[in-house]
Amino acid sequence: MQQTDEQRELLASLRELVERVLGDRHESLCGAGFSSETWQTLGGELGLLAASLPEAMGGMAAGQEADAILMEAFGKHLVSQPYLSSVVMAAALLDVSDDAGSQHLAAAAQGEAILVPALADSPSDTQFACVETVATITDNEVLLQGSKVLVRDAPLADRFIVLARQDGAADCPHVLLILDADVPGISREDFGTIDAATGSHLRFDQVRLDRSAIVVRGSEALERAALATDSAIVAVCAEAIGVMQAMLEQTVEYAKQRVQFGQPIAGFQVLQHRMVDMSVAIEQAESITRLARGKLLTPDRAKAASAAMALVAKACRGVAQDAVQIHGAVGIADETPISRYFRRALAIEKQFGGKAYHLKRYMQSADTF
Amino acid sequence: MIDIELELSPEDSAFREDVRAFLAEKFTPELRREAELQTGVFADGALSAKWHRILFERGWAAPGWPKAHGGAGFNATQQYIFNDECARAGTPNLPVAGVRLCGPVLIEFGTPEQKDFFLPRILSGEHVWCQGYSEPQAGSDLAALECKAHRDGDEYVINGQKTWTTHAQFADWIFVLVRTSREGPRQAGISFLLVPMDAPGLSVRPIVSMSGEHEVNEVFFDDVRVPVSNLVGEENKGWNVAKFLLVNERGSGSGAAYLKNALGMLGKIIADDGPFSGAACDPVFAGRLAEIEIEVAALEQSEHSLLEAITRGETARGHTLASIHKLHVSQIMQAITELEVDAIGAFAQIDQAPVLFGHGEASAQVPPRALTPVAHYLNMRAITIFGGSSEVQRNILARAALGL
Ligand SMILES: Cc1cc2nc3c(=O)[nH]c(=O)nc-3n(C[C@H](O)[C@H](O)[C@H](O)COP(=O)(O)OP(=O)(O)OC[C@H]3O[C@@H](n4cnc5c(N)ncnc54)[C@H](O)[C@@H]3O)c2cc1C
Numbered sequence: 001m002q003q004t005d006e007q008r009e010l011l012a013s014l015r016e017l018v019e020r021v022l023g024d025r026h027e028s029l030c031g032a033g034f035s036s037e038t039w040q041t042l043g044g045e046l047g048l049l050a051a052s053l054p055e056a057m058g059g060m061a062a063g064q065e066a067d068a069i070l071m072e073a074f075g076k077h078l079v080s081q082p083y084l085s086s087v088v089m090a091a092a093l094l095d096v097s098d099d100a101g102s103q104h105l106a107a108a109a110q111g112e113a114i115l116v117p118a119l120a121d122s123p124s125d126t127q128f129a130c131v132e133t134v135a136t137i138t139d140n141e142v143l144l145q146g147s148k149v150l151v152r153d154a155p156l157a158d159r160f161i162v163l164a165r166q167d168g169a170a171d172c173p174h175v176l177l178i179l180d181a182d183v184p185g186i187s188r189e190d191f192g193t194i195d196a197a198t199g200s201h202l203r204f205d206q207v208r209l210d211r212s213a214i215v216v217r218g219s220e221a222l223e224r225a226a227l228a229t230d231s232a233i234v235a236v237c238a239e240a241i242g243v244m245q246a247m248l249e250q251t252v253e254y255a256k257q258r259v260q261f262g263q264p265i266a267g268f269q270v271l272q273h274r275m276v277d278m279s280v281a282i283e284q285a286e287s288i289t290r291l292a293r294g295k296l297l298t299p300d301r302a303k304a305a306s307a308a309m310a311l312v313a314k315a316c317r318g319v320a321q322d323a324v325q326i327h328g329a330v331g332i333a334d335e336t337p338i339s340r341y342f343r344r345a346l347a348i349e350k351q352f353g354g355k356a357y358h359l360k361r362y363m364q365s366a367d368t369f
Numbered sequence: 370m371i372d373i374e375l376e377l378s379p380e381d382s383a384f385r386e387d388v389r390a391f392l393a394e395k396f397t398p399e400l401r402r403e404a405e406l407q408t409g410v411f412a413d414g415a416l417s418a419k420w421h422r423i424l425f426e427r428g429w430a431a432p433g434w435p436k437a438h439g440g441a442g443f444n445a446t447q448q449y450i451f452n453d454e455c456a457r458a459g460t461p462n463l464p465v466a467g468v469r470l471c472g473p474v475l476i477e478f479g480t481p482e483q484k485d486f487f488l489p490r491i492l493s494g495e496h497v498w499c500q501g502y503s504e505p506q507a508g509s510d511l512a513a514l515e516c517k518a519h520r521d522g523d524e525y526v527i528n529g530q531k532t533w534t535t536h537a538q539f540a541d542w543i544f545v546l547v548r549t550s551r552e553g554p555r556q557a558g559i560s561f562l563l564v565p566m567d568a569p570g571l572s573v574r575p576i577v578s579m580s581g582e583h584e585v586n587e588v589f590f591d592d593v594r595v596p597v598s599n600l601v602g603e604e605n606k607g608w609n610v611a612k613f614l615l616v617n618e619r620g621s622g623s624g625a626a627y628l629k630n631a632l633g634m635l636g637k638i639i640a641d642d643g644p645f646s647g648a649a650c651d652p653v654f655a656g657r658l659a660e661i662e663i664e665v666a667a668l669e670q671s672e673h674s675l676l677e678a679i680t681r682g683e684t685a686r687g688h689t690l691a692s693i694h695k696l697h698v699s700q701i702m703q704a705i706t707e708l709e710v711d712a713i714g715a716f717a718q719i720d721q722a723p724v725l726f727g728h729g730e731a732s733a734q735v736p737p738r739a740l741t742p743v744a745h746y747l748n749m750r751a752i753t754i755f756g757g758s759s760e761v762q763r764n765i766l767a768r769a770a771l772g773l
Contacts, residue, residue, distance in 0.1 A: 260510040
């Protein structure tokens with residue numbers, strides 16, 4: 001992960017730009033207030049969304065480092081959607097070297113189209129068995145039938161990237177499809193999330209697609225789904241760092257100005273230690289996330305991603321709880337920002353399987369690093 | 370769970386059978402279903418009123434009050450049995466402001482007129498109460514309160530603000546601590562007043578909690594007038610009344626029952642025949658649950674020993690134990706809600722507030738047991754903050770128990 005001076009400068013300027021941009025725009029990117037216009041500005045005009053992508057697609061080729069910088073900033077400003085779906089995961093699912101794939105990605109990077117992956121059938125489908133979602137592929141079309149429970153960002157989607165099982169293919173049964181979100185036969189049951197984003201339960205009922213909807217078939221489809229998920233895990237860990245840093249900053253600030261018993265509560269040593277513990281947990285989370293980022297394209301990918309998610313999930317929980325406790329009753333009010341960070345931290349813990357799941361996956365992955 | 374064997378007299382055994390029979394008859398499946406959807410610190414206004422009424426009709430609305438004031442007159446053991454049986458059944462957690470806080474204060478400090486007027490109405494449920502202690506700048510440091518009252522003829526005129534007032538939106542009356550003097554130590558200028566919520570000049574602003582539930586409020590006083598006869602105790606001696614009440618608030622003596630009720634809910638979430646039974650098979654999860662059960666058993670034993678001491682007339686460690694129990698109950702409760710949230714995994718991301726607190730429809734895609742855990746977890750963050758925060762309890766224990 002050695003960076004050249006040039007890369008470092010590029011990343012530093014990216015960090016500065018995204019901070020400046022989000023500072024006065026995040027309201028229109030958060031939750032129900034999401035504005036596709038603002039998203040397009042971030043993409044097309046400012047070129048931020050392409051930072052991780054190859055230069056040929058208008059990007060900075062800054063890869064995962066750019067993802068991390070953007071996600072951390074999104075975390076700080078509570079923009080919990082839809083970069084993770086539309087860029088991080090989509091880039092792992094689509095093939096930049098083929099025409100169709102790069103066109104879809106370029107549109108996502110411009111902010112013109114929002115791509116939303118629907119991979120597992122349900123939260124318990126951690127191995128992507130996809131038994132409920134079946135694609136029947138004939139000579140001239142693809143027929144999609146099935147359902148996906150709990151797809152984040154789905155209400156924002158222009159296109160879905162769907163992992164399905166091919167009817168009749170026993171060995172390597174998976175297929176990855178890309179389809180417009182408004183194709184007849186797709187129905188959505190939308191819900192809000194605790195972190196003010198949105199999601200849907202999807203149904204595909206006799207959805208007829210052109211064969212060009214096929215992105216890739218066989219084991220490669222499954223492998224890409226796994227890579228997309230691990231990339232998302234590492235990216236969401238970076239977002240968590242931003243979320244936790246914001247909580248720490250706000251808590252320290254609050255403790256300095258909140259007076260009880262004639263003194264700022266920041267003067268109570270027990271609270272000082274608690275805030276120090278928060279910062280120590282964040283430091284640890286940052287380090288394990290950096291480690292996992294470096295392993296994303298190596299055979300240790302899964303083990304490292306799970307190591308990061310397990311530790312970050314633990315940090316999220318502890319830091320969020322400490323932040324609210326130190327705020328006192330103010331911390332439990334919906335109108336206090338800290339409570340919104342608390343809920344985002346909780347959603348991050350649960351988005352790709354919780355701490356227990358990742359500890360298990362860590363223990364089960366071959367020991368190589 | 371390990372059951373604690375109470376040595377029951379024949380009367381107490383008969384009493385337990387009475388309570389069981391009562392619950393079997395009156396705690397209907399419909400009430401149980403409603404109770405299972407509660408996520409707040411207390412059951413919501415409508416359910417509380419319903420259950421309170423049923424207890425009232427049986428003469429059990431105030432288990433701890435003496436019979437002379439219309440209470441159930443249970444002895445300490447009977448109160449324990451009653452709480453325990455209610456918890457096992459999973460009855461609603463009733464708000465404490467009237468029966469458990471204001472009632473005992475009036476019994477201890479009230480005038481005969483106050484007792485005659487208020488106590489029967491607390492019992493019947495005609496008056497729902499809320500607690501006006503905290504203010505924006507007076508939380509843990511309660512004596513910093515600034516909401517003031519001055520005498521004008523035979524009335525007090527109140528100006529200022531209270532905050533975090535639980536269930537003010539359902540209340541008919543509020544008891545408030547007000548500043549009636551600035552002379553001497555801060556504690557010496559405080560009085561305890563009873564105020565009807567419909568008094569002109571009193572207004573309530575809701576504060577929505579991070580769960581999406583509306584439990585707490587701000588209450589504003591703008592030249593609110595009450596007769597001098599609404600003063601409890603003496604003017605400027607309200608701090609004694611306040612402290613008496615705080616001790617009652619801290620130590621209910623039935624923390625284990627409260628926790629067993631929550632464990633019962635958790636048990637339903639991870640039930641064998643449900644979609645989240647996998648959690649209970651996970652050794653780490655099962656270990657966390659076992660640890661909690663053991664801590665609840667220890668707490669129950671401690672409460673039981675305290676009960677025996679009180680029955681023998683010993684009160685020496687009562688205050689210390691109240692703080693220890695408050696610490697334990699709140700921490701264990703939070704640990705239980707963490708298990709609830711962990712049991713439902715990714716479903717925790719879905720905001721169920723519209724279903725729980727609004728008119729939203731539950732989705733057929735989401736298992737019903739996934740409805741309550743997140744709101745419960747979020748609401749229970751408050752339990753280490755109110756009623757004396759965990760930090761404040763430790764300060765009390767450092768001083769009172771360790772002499773530091
Ligand atoms: C859900 C809920 C319901 C409530 N209902 C009511 C109600 O009905 N009526 C009512 O009057 N009030 C109510 N309260 C308010 C409650 O009593 C206060 O929250 C409590 O007194 C703590 O005050 P605070 O929130 O202002 O926190 P603060 O006192 O500002 O404390 C902030 C942080 O500093 C810590 N701290 C404070 N002092 C010390 C110290 N000396 N040493 C170390 N640490 C310290 C605290 O532990 C906490 O972590 C409610 C609160 C909640 C959350």
